Amino acid sequence: MSDTDVAAWAALLRVHAALVPLIDRELQAACGLPLTWYDVLLELNSAPDRRLNMSDLGDVALVSRTRASRVVDQMVAAGLVTREPNPDDRRSAYATISEAGRARLRAAAPAYLASIRRHFTSRMTPAESATVAAALRKVLADPPGDSDQASAVPPAV
Amino acid sequence: MSDTDVAAWAALLRVHAALVPLIDRELQAACGLPLTWYDVLLELNSAPDRRLNMSDLGDVALVSRTRASRVVDQMVAAGLVTREPNPDDRRSAYATISEAGRARLRAAAPAYLASIRRHFTSRMTPAESATVAAALRKVLADPPGDSDQASAVPPAV
DNA sequence: TCAAATAATGTGCGTGCGCACGCATCATCA
């Protein structure tokens, strides 16, 4: 019964474990960009004013807020991003994608897409990939906040 | 065009990033088992003779071969697994799930399934989860070996 | 107006993780 439930989850874990290091290495070999950096550039580029503060970047990208702060430092050193203070809230800092960052993103996109296609999307039908995208997006859409110990499974021990 | 291609992949990355730490914490709170340990127990339990050498464990489970060696050490210390030399090949070592390990696995399974259901499968229709499982399994089935620099994207720089 | 609560950030620290390497063992072949 619940065997089919866990099957999708298990397959997701396996695919992630198999493909992320692979695609990361390919992307890095092709354009010197770690997958994490690519994702940060992507999110910044599509954000309003092409910038995001650390908290929002941590929410939307694949890095945590804590890690975002350090990754942005490295990307600033690499010239892909600039750090700017927010004049309206001096606690926060904006990470803004630079022109060089946009150029790198544009240059890397074809290789990234090719990797995804080669290892992932090409192995399924268009209908399947559409269903996968739709289903996984529904998972993300819901508020995952009900997960505190309050309503969670009572400790079995 | 290729926008729909990347959508499924991006959603997979996001779902993994959002749910794995969540489910890991829940599993650990409910039964003191990290997700990694649970997966190792699961694979060992379903392996022939309930045992696997380090290489095979690294192949099939969510840990790398290198990491498997250390995780098995910890799980031996916790009494969930035993390390046994392979008499037929003295280079290799078997990790065998212990009775205590099987008991822990059985005890943890309901909490794990509940977490998966609550955060993942319950957000999609049965047809969707079946399609997700089938599609992702096809991704895993294929030989991913063609990824060497040989046939990969020529370095753009 | 000002103190207390809240929020955004940066950082020390411990842990997880895999690569590169070396050791021991096995397989092959002359």
Added chain:
DNA sequence: TGATGATGCGTGCGCACGCACATTATTTGA
């Protein structure tokens, strides 16, 4: 049998990652 390459394994090492905490700034409430 003896030498050479291949294989399985464990470990030193460095990087990635997130938690807990301190700091600074903003907001709230009386």
